[in-house]
Amino acid sequence: MATDSSTLIDFPLFKLVNEARSTYGLRHQDFARYQSHCAAKVHRLRKSAGLSQVAGKTKKYTKKEVTADNATTDKHLQILLFDSERAWAHSQLLKASLNNPATPTAVKHHLSKRLSRAVLHSSHLASLAAALSSRVSKAQQGQAAAYHLLMKGSLAFEQAKHRDGLYALSVAHSLLTKLAETAETAHAEALANEMIDEVEPMLRFCAYKLELDTSRGVGELAEETAAEQQDKLVEGYSQLVAGLEEQGKKSKREAVELSWRGAQIPVRSAELVGVVLKVKQALASLEADRNVSKGADKKKKGTKKDVMGARRMGTYDKALLILSDAEEVARQLVEDNKIGLSMSTSARFEASSAPLQLAHSYIVYQLLSVRTKRDLLLIEDTSSKLATREGKIREKEREYIIKTGSRDEDKAEKKVRKHRARIYPSLVKIYDGIVQSLEQMRDLEAVEQDGDLAAKVEARIAFVRASRSIYLSRTYALVEQFPSSLSLNARAKLYARQARSMASALEEEAEDDEDVDSSDPDFVGHLLPLASADFDELDRELEADYLKTSKEWYAATGGKVGDMEPEDLPSKKPAFYDVAFNYVAGFDMEAIARKAGLRGDEVEEEAEEESEDEPMPAAAEEKPAPAKGGWGFGLFGRK
Numbered sequence: 107m108a109t110d111s112s113t114l115i116d117f118p119l120f121k122l123v124n125e126a127r128s129t130y131g132l133r134h135q136d137f138a139r140y141q142s143h144c145a146a147k148v149h150r151l152r153k154s155a156g157l158s159q160v161a162g163k164t165k166k167y168t169k170k171e172v173t174a175d176n177a178t179t180d181k182h183l184q185i186l187l188f189d190s191e192r193a194w195a196h197s198q199l200l201k202a203s204l205n206n207p208a209t210p211t212a213v214k215h216h217l218s219k220r221l222s223r224a225v226l227h228s229s230h231l232a233s234l235a236a237a238l239s240s241r242v243s244k245a246q247q248g249q250a251a252a253y254h255l256l257m258k259g260s261l262a263f264e265q266a267k268h269r270d271g272l273y274a275l276s277v278a279h280s281l282l283t284k285l286a287e288t289a290e291t292a293h294a295e296a297l298a299n300e301m302i303d304e305v306e307p308m309l310r311f312c313a314y315k316l317e318l319d320t321s322r323g324v325g326e327l328a329e330e331t332a333a334e335q336q337d338k339l340v341e342g343y344s345q346l347v348a349g350l351e352e353q354g355k356k357s358k359r360e361a362v363e364l365s366w367r368g369a370q371i372p373v374r375s376a377e378l379v380g381v382v383l384k385v386k387q388a389l390a391s392l393e394a395d396r397n398v399s400k401g402a403d404k405k406k407k408g409t410k411k412d413v414m415g416a417r418r419m420g421t422y423d424k425a426l427l428i429l430s431d432a433e434e435v436a437r438q439l440v441e442d443n444k445i446g447l448s449m450s451t452s453a454r455f456e457a458s459s460a461p462l463q464l465a466h467s468y469i470v471y472q473l474l475s476v477r478t479k480r481d482l483l484l485i486e487d488t489s490s491k492l493a494t495r496e497g498k499i500r501e502k503e504r505e506y507i508i509k510t511g512s513r514d515e516d517k518a519e520k521k522v523r524k525h526r527a528r529i530y531p532s533l534v535k536i537y538d539g540i541v542q543s544l545e546q547m548r549d550l551e552a553v554e555q556d557g558d559l560a561a562k563v564e565a566r567i568a569f570v571r572a573s574r575s576i577y578l579s580r581t582y583a584l585v586e587q588f589p590s591s592l593s594l595n596a597r598a599k600l601y602a603r604q605a606r607s608m609a610s611a612l613e614e615e616a617e618d619d620e621d622v623d624s625s626d627p628d629f630v631g632h633l634l635p636l637a638s639a640d641f642d643e644l645d646r647e648l649e650a651d652y653l654k655t656s657k658e659w660y661a662a663t664g665g666k667v668g669d670m671e672p673e674d675l676p677s678k679k680p681a682f683y684d685v686a687f688n689y690v691a692g693f694d695m696e697a698i699a700r701k702a703g704l705r706g707d708e709v710e711e712e713a714e715e716e717s718e719d720e721p722m723p724a725a726a727e728e729k730p731a732p733a734k735g736g737w738g739f740g741l742f743g744r745k
Contacts, residue, residue, distance in 0.1 A: 113178070113241065114241050114242075114243075115177075115179065115180050115183065115238060115241045115242050116180055116246075117180045117183045117184075117235070117242060117246050117250075118246065118249070118294075119187060119246060119249040119250055119253055120249050120253075120294070120297035120298065120300075120301065121293075121294075121297060121376075122184065122187065123187070123191065123253075124297055124300065124376050126140070126143065126144075126147075126188075126191065127140065128377065130143040131143070133442045133445070133446065134442070134445050134446065134449065135202070135445075135446055135449040137195045137196075137198045137199040137202065138199055140191075140195045141192055141195040141196050141199060144188045144189075144191045144192035144195060145192055147184075147188045148185055148188045148189055148192065151181050151184050151185045151188065152170075152185060154181055155179070155181045155182055155185065157170045157172065157176075157182075157185065158170075172185055172186055172230075172234065173234075174234060174237040174238060177234060177238060182234075183231060183234065183235065183250075186227050186228075186230050186231040186234065187227075187231055187253075189227040190223075190224045190225075190227035190228045190231065190253075190257065191224075193220045193221070193223040193224035193227060194220075194221065194224040194257065194260075196220045197217050197218075197220035197221045197224065197264075200213050200214075200216055200217040200220065201217055201264075204217075217264065218261070218264060218265055221257070221260060221261040221264060222261060224257050224261075225254070225257045225258050225261050228250075228253055228254040228257045228258075229254055229258075231250050231253070231254065232250045232251050232253070232254040235247045235250040235251075236250075236251075236341065236342070243353070244346060244349030244350050244352075244353055245285065245288070245289070245290070245294070245350060245353060247346060247349075248281055248284070248285050248346055248350055249285065251281060251340050251346065252278050252281045252282050252285065252301065255274050255275070255277055255278035255281065255339060255340070256274075256275075256278050256301065256304070256305060258274040258339075259271050259274035259275035259278055259305070259308060259309075260308065262274060263275075263308045263311070263312065268311075268312040268315040268316055269312075269316060271308065271309075271312045272309065272312040272313060272316060272318075272331060273331060273335045273338075273339065274339060275305050275308055275309040275312065275328070276309065276327070276328040276329075276331035276332045276335065277331075277332045277335055277336050277339045277340060277343075278301075278305050279302060279305050279306070279309060279324070279325070279328035279332070280328055280329055280332035280336065281332075281336075281340070281343075281346075281347075282298050282301050282302045282305065283298075283302065283325070283328075284347055284350055284351075285298040285350065286298035286299055286302065287354060288350045288351060288353055288354025288357065289354075289357065289359060290353070290356075290357040290359060291357075291359050292359050292362040292379050292383065293376055293379050293380065294359075295359065295362075295379075296362070296373065296374055296375060296376040296378070296379040297376045299372075299374040300374060300375065300376060300458075303374060303458060306324050307456070309324055309327075309328060310324050313327055362379050362382055362383060362386075364382065364465060364468055366464075366468045366471075366552075367556055367559065369464075371461065371464050371465050371468055372461045373461070373465060374458060374461060375439060375458060375461075375462060375465075377435060377439060378435065378436060378439060378462070378465060381428075381431065381432035381435045381436070381469075382432070382465070384428045384431075384432065385428060385429060385432045385469060385472065387428075388424070388425040388428040388429060389425070389472060391421060391424075391425060392421065392422070392425055392476065392629065395418060395421050396629075418483070422476065422479075422480040422483075425476055426473070426476055426477060426480065429469065429472060429473040429476060430473065432469050432473075433466070433469050433470055433473050436462070436465055436466040436469050436470075437466055439462050439466075440462050440463055440466050443458060443459055443462055444459075447459065463551070464552060467550050467551060467552035467553075468552070470546075470547075470550060471547060471550060471552070471553065474543045474544070474546055474547045475547070475628075475629045475630055476629055477539075477543050478540050478543045478544060478547075478629070478630050478634075479629040479630050479633060481536050481539055481540045481543070482540065482630060482633040482634065483633070484536055485533055485536055485537070486633070488529060488532070488533060489533070492525065492526070492529050495525060496522045496525065499518050499521050499522055499525075500518050500522070502518075503517060503518035503521075504518075523584055526580070526584055527581070527584045527585070530577050530578075530580055530581040530584070531581060533577050534574060534577050534578050534581065537570060537573060537574035537577065538574070540570050541567060541570055541571060541574065544563055544566055544567045544570060545567065547563050548560060548563045548564065548567065558612065561608055561611065561612055562612055562636070564608055565604075565605050565608035565609045565612065565636055566605075566630070566634045566636070568601045568602075568604040568605035568608065569601070569602070569605040569634055569636065569644075570634065571598075571601045572598045572599075572601035572602040572605060572644060572648075573598075573644075575594045575595070575597050575598035575601060576595075576598050576647065576648065576651065578594050579591045579592075579594035579595045579598065579651060579655070580651065582594060583651075583654075583655045583658060586658075586662060588655055588658065588659035588662065589659075591655045592652065592655055592656070592659075595648060595651055595652050595655065598648055599645075599648050602641060602644050602645060602648065605636070605641065606638075606641045609636035609637075609638075609641070610638075612636065
């Protein structure tokens with residue numbers, strides 16, 4: 107087979123390893139599945155490259171090596187890579203079985219053998235990449251060398267050869283750092299950073315066992331050690347680093363940095379890099395849209411303003427779609443990291459746990475902020491259109507009355523109430539969504555840990571609840587449920603007072619704190635203002651609604667106040683009670699006193715005196731008793 111020595115070979119080792127490990131089991135530490143995948147992958151690669159070692163009907167084994175002479179494509183390099191990965195996965199599977207007390211002691215020896223096999227394949231891979239230096243880029247040669255050093259350091263770590271492990275891992279750390287600094291893309295930089303996260307814990311443990319000082323950081327120790335050992339462990343290390351620096355000058359990668367509330371969020375996950383870049387682009391497009399909207403508002407003062415047109419709606423829908431996808435990816439990464447930590451104490455999972463959670467909180471916060479702003483703009487747009495339509499209805503009816511003089515003056519108001527009855531419930535529903543988004547924002551762990559941000563979100567929740575209660579109160583007033591309307595108006599006043607109190611506390615803290623970071627994008631700040639003037643306007647609106655509803659209730663019950671202002675309303679004369687007159691002539695005070703038990707003794711004495719003055723009735727005359735008869739004569743009686 108003819109070989110074209112001028113054809114470049116694209117062999118992104120870190121990308122291939124990362125995709126294979128993430129897809130085939132290592133998200134959940136399933137080393138058996140990954141080992142099976144690597145074996146099947148090697149079989150397919152050998153068959154495709156014409157290097158199958160079993161052929162014919164007899165299935166006789168014939169060893170076929172991958173050399174610089176027959177290596178024409180990246181498939182030949184992948185054969186060595188996945189041979190090494192298969193041996194490494196088998197060793198990790200054996201290592202996991204050591205946690206079982208019933209595991210034989212020979213398993214540890216078997217583990218070292220499999221890791222040694224992985225080191226052998228990785229050494230062959232690094233040598234082949236160096237031999238094909240004219241066809242393989244310096245960055246990919248560096249990746250092969252760093253991969254081999256990582257396998258070599260892992261073997262020394264498992265065999266408790268801490269000095270050998272320190273040397274190999276230090277050079278690997280130094281080379282990976284250089285690869286990250288000179289990476290052509292942000293994704294390649296993140297892949298190198300992931301490898302660094304895997305190296306650092308083993309390097310720190312080796313330094314601890316050798317009683318070396320790590321107070322300055324593992325990076326400085328690795329650089330010092332690598333300066334002494336790099337040429338011994340990697341042939342042509344200086345030329346390799348020089349080539350990497352030359353390629354780094356030509357690269358134009360976009361920096362992937364997240365900053366939130368004055369803190370930098372490291373993005374070291376390769377899967378997160380792509381979505382973070384999309385998130386930054388989406389937020390930048392929203393910032394540009396806000397600037398364009400501000401300029402348009404200045405030019406169109408006094409004219410009809412389209413708050414939420416089709417163009418702006420498309421911008422926000424696209425941004426929300428990107429942020430939703432990013433949140434799903436970040437949440438999945440956090441869950442996978444937790445599962446990995448629960449199944450094994452991997453250094454890589456421990457190092458990436460906190461940054462992943464913080465990045466996920468940042469993305470969720472921005473998603474909820476953009477969703478809240480979109481809903482607020484919808485409310486503003488709907489209210490503006492409703493006010494415009496009401497003005498047109500009143501103007502049209504006014505013109506008709508002037509022309510004919512026969513139209514009922516209340517007909518325009520009935521039409522306006524009909525439109526409001528259809529629009530207000532939908533506005534209340536949008537406010538429900540805003541409250542839900544702000545409550546989810548408040549429950550984020552990163553927001554709870556930031557007192558100022560948590561207080562600001564609470565103030566905004568109270569402000570939105572006050573606005574929601576206003577429209578709900580107006581809706582009840584439209585259907586003549588006046589007691590419920592006034593009750594909701596009172597609740598809105600309570601929410602407004604709560605929001606004002608929290609906002610004033612925030613203003614005082616902001617004046618005392620000079621280090622407040624205002625560089626973070628705040629998409630809802632101008633739509634949910636917390637200034638004193640805005641609360642005054644809200645209070646005036648609530649008072650006007652209260653007065654209007656009270657008038658309507660009074661008119662509905664039979665009275666009619668009209669359109670008079672509060673100071674023009676006639677006041678009733680307060681009732682005046684003449685206490686002296688009421689006491690003397692108005693009541694029977696003796697009866698009241700007797701009823702109260704205050705004159706009970708006097709009443710009894712008077713009753714006794716009256717009974718003594720009354721004459722006694724004459725005694726009845728006594729009749730003589732009949733004489734008794736004697737003996738038998740008395741039987742018949744005798745007079």
